[in-house]
Amino acid sequence: RRDVKASGVFVLGIGHGNKLLTELHNCHLTKVYTVGGLFGKATDDFSDTGNLVEKTTFDHITREKLERILAVIQGTNQKALLMYSNIDMKTQEAYELAVKGLIRPMGKSPPIITAVRCLWFALPEFQLEIHCLHETQQYLRKMVHEIGLELKSSAVCTQVRRIRDGVFTVDDALPRTRWNLQSIQEAIWNCQLKVETELEKTLGHGENSPLHQLDGDTA
Structure with a gap:
């Protein structure tokens, strides 16, 4: 959807x-998004078109600080991915699945971020590439909001664009x-x-x- x-x-x-x-x-294939963000304000629906809730400072934020937060998010989600995959990582089966890139939850799970990186950063704007499973676009907007909070500021989502849905890419569209x-x-x-x-x-x-x-x- x-x-x-x-x-x-x-x-x-x-x-x-x-x-x-x-x-x-x-x-349960991975979807990939480019997600835009804007530091310095918060809204009631986490998007830049929502009703303004507050404005905050953002001059203290650097790309390095943002990337540290992204690394924590990815690490936490990797643990969740293994947990919901129900795979014993000490087995040969787990090794073979990892080589093929097939470690994924084969049932219901909360949204899981399998990879995230900063594509560009120019205060107050930034853009992320997010690989995920079982997400909603609103979940990604909330993720931008929470990144702002972790950086002792606030942030709204300016764009959510899906560039891959499983085997399908924008080149197929x-x-x-x-x-x-x-x-x-x-x-x-x-x-x-x-x-x-x-x-x-x-x-x-x-x-x-x-x-x-x-x-x-x-x-």
């Missing part, structure tokens, strides 16, 4: 694609000017292989994959 204040990749299914969306959801039958068909075929590869890798699907059913229906 993606709320109305966010932008970027939004995946839709057509026909058997609706079943594929469920299958991909069960893979169709701008509004290409919302036509031919472009949609081309997009489906272009993404078919990587969707099938991910389902096979994560869920072990083969000939029973909905993509094979789609091939049969369209042959």
